[in-house]
Structure formats: structure tokens, C-alpha cells
Amino acid sequence: MHKIQIITASNGEEMVVLSKADYDAMVAALMSDAEDDDDVALYDARKAELDADGLLPAEVSIAILRGDHRIKALRASRGLTQQQLAAKTGLGQGFLSDLENGRRNVTDAVAQNLSTVLGVPASWFKG
Incomplete structure (x- = not known):
């Protein structure tokens, strides 16, 4: 800003x-700040929708990005060993x-079984 x-x-x-x-x-x-507030509100709303649909914890996504199989990432996030999950x-x-x-590949029956125990949709194991 310049001279004020x-x-x-009177x-x-x-x-x-x-x-x-x-x-x-x-x-x-000020308009930029208002846009930022709108963006944050939109992000929060979308995140709440995802949370309601069972958004996976960040550590699961990170493990998958590091190369872990989905089953292993979920099992570890639940604090289970392979023997306990078995x-x-x-x-x-x-x-x-x-x-x-x-x-081995995950069959529909195994996907449904894992889904019930790990609390995610069965289709998630088939991807």
C-alpha cells in the first residue's frame, strides 16, 4: 500500500x-479470502461425505502408496496380525x-468375508 x-x-x-x-x-x-473460505467449506463438506461413506484412514492410503496390498494395509491399520485376521x-x-x-486373487466370497471383518465394501478388495 502507498500513501494513506x-x-x-466533524x-x-x-x-x-x-x-x-x-x-x-x-x-x-478480501474477495480472495472469501473464495478461500468457500473452498475450505466445500472441502469440509466433501470430506464429511467421504467420512460417512467410510473414508479410509490416512495410514492405509500411505501404506498402499508404499506398495502394501490393500488387505495388508487394512489389517495393519486395525492392529491385526495375519493369524488374528485368519x-x-x-x-x-x-x-x-x-x-x-x-x-492368489481375491474371490467374491473372500472379498465379502474380509469386508465384514475389516469394515470396508467387498468391492474394494476386487480392484
Whole structure:
């Protein structure tokens, strides 16, 4: 901002006089802040919708990006070992190991079983 002048009106109120360019810059900055607020509100609304649909915790997504299989990432985020998940699902520990390492494919029945135990849609395991 450039030269700003403060004057006192006859009623004692202080007033600020500034150039049109400075005024326009202030308005633009305020509009930008309002747009940012709108963007944040939109983001929060969309995130709440995703949370309601079962958004996965960040650590699951990070593990997948690092190369872990979806089953392993979810199992680890739930604090389960392969043996514990095997016991909960009725699947063999070796079979789970094969799934996590890509040596076997997830069938519809296995996807449904894992879905129930791990709390995610069965279709998530078929991707």
C-alpha cells in the first residue's frame, strides 16, 4: 500500500483516505479470502461425505502408496496380525499371506468375508 491519510470528520470519526489502486487491492484481497473460505467449506463438506461413506484412514492410503496390498494395509491399520485376521475370517494364515503378496486373487466370497471383518465394501478388495 502507498500513501494513506487519516482525517477526522466533524463528528469526530476518523476516516482513512487511500488511492483507488490501494482500495482495489484491498477489495481483491478480501474477495480472495472469501473464495478461500468457500473452498475450505466445500472441502469440509466433501470430506464429511467421504467420512460417512467410510473414508479410509490416512495410514492405509500411505501404506498402499508404499506398495502394501490393500488387505495388508487394512489389517495393519486395525492392529491385526495375519493369524488374528485368519481366525476372525476363518481363512488360513498362509492363504492370507498369498493374498497379501499377490500369489492368489481375491474371490467374491473372500472379498465379502474380509469386508465384514475389516469394515470396508467387498468391492474394494476386487480392484
